[in-house]
Amino acid sequence: MQRIHINSAIQSYDILIAKGIRLQIADFLSENYSSVLIITDSNVGKLYVQDYLNALKGKKVYVEIIDAGEHSKNIETFYSLQTKAIECGLDRKSLIIALGGGVVGDLAGFVAATFMRGIDYIQAPTSILAHDSSVGGKVAINHEKGKNLIGSFYPPILVLYDTETFETLPQKEIRSGYAELIKEALLSDNQLFKELVSKELDRISTNDLAVFIEKGIAIKAKIVEFDEKESGIRKYLNLGHTLGHALETKLGYGVITHGEAIAIGLLFSMYVSEQEFNVDLPYKILFDWLKTNRYPMSIETTMVEDLIELMKYDKKNVQNQIQMVLLRDINEPILHTIEDGKVRNYLSLFVNRVKREVM
Incomplete structure (x- = not known):
């Protein structure tokens, strides 16, 4: 396992890189969270959500699946995810897991940054592109006038990078x-x-x-x-x-x-x-x-x-x-x-x- 530490004035965190590391996510949770919301998309969800549910067995876990693609990184999807968090009873001791590529990471991270003025989240990237977007704490949604114009700086508590997920990536990704x-x-x-x-x-x-x-x-x-x-x-x-x-x-x-x-x-x-x-x-x-x-x-x-x-x-x-x-x-x-x-x-x-x- 490779570990890269990011020093942050807001919140320092580790990036862990290894094959199959998603199956060990429970070992890396720093707190006993009251509940967990996994946000993923329609492509990644069918491949890896069950692995996370198995790894988090015994915890109160909810899943929300958005449409795959950049078109989902908008104010409407952001609002619907906030509604989901409220309906699931998430509180300030809850955790969000952003499971997917750059779209999911940016969107779920922005939800975490703004729900109840900010709760913990983990970046669980599944694409090569997300090696860039999951590091550095920039979270955002798009506006019709431009990309990533609505957002914040809000670092995750952890980046969990499972290289096994590369094996299911289409050539375009x-x-x-x-x-x-x-x-x-x-x-x-x-x-x-x-x-x-x-x-x-x-x-x-x-x-x-x-x-x-x-x-x-x-x-x-x-x-x-x-x-x-x-x-x-x-x-x-x-x-x-x-x-x-x-x-x-x-x-x-x-x-x-x-x-x-x-x-x-x-x-x-x-x-x-x-x-x-x-x-x-x-x-x-x-x-x-x-x-x-x-x-x-x-x-x-x-x-x-x-x-x-x-x-x-x-x-x-x-x-x-x-x-x-x-x-x-x-x-x-x-x-x-x-x-x-x-x-x-x-x-x-x-x-x-x-x-x-x-x-």
Whole structure:
């Protein structure tokens, strides 16, 4: 079992990584909770809920299953989960378990942060993408104007990461989570980046994924500990997210996965970085790898204006000016403000370049 500790001014916690660790969850509960509410989705629930019920036998446990997908991360689902918590009689000594991927983790974490002004919760991620979203205590729901605009900083008491759950992930979810690993490598580890893009995702082993995830979590943990509430370097973790979030919002949440959108955003960040700083980044290496692994990469030219407007809603922005995380080199991120017209020009050129290269 791998243990990574996160120091937090709000609440420190451990990340435990091991195969089959979900079956031992009762051993890691710090308190004798009055009741437990497991929040999961329609895909994950049928695979793993029973394991958690067996592991928590003898405790008062309730289960609520939401529809799988990004479209569930909204105010209506949030409200219905609050109603479920009230109807089940949860109190301030109760526990919520977020069992699933990033959507479930963000949503259930926000429910825990706001129910009776905050109760304990455990992140039990079942996807590769959730290695990123389950660490750092950012919980949120989406708004039609933008992704994750309603939320809070509220750390879990524990992250329980069972690598056995990788074995049931569809290829699309592997692509999604892997993009966040690439992001973390671009921020701080050139050797990890080279290792990540040396793999073909339809052949990658569970062991390789586990090793990469431990490295990715360690990178994020270091950044989060230094800047818990995203006032400084934690903003670097949004590399690729300015365009990525705008794409998710424009296309409709769930049309492409979060990681697929971020992959396009990473390419765009590299493209803009090369133009702004006159540097040579591994744009072609990343592009070729994304193409080989069947990431969706095309953006319609007609979307450019809408995407620019949506990028202005990004949480990093100040006074309605677009701020992007760019790279002077791998391991040299910088937060950079760019005038709207310049971003519009870059995006138009990028869209046309990708269209040519995809053909």
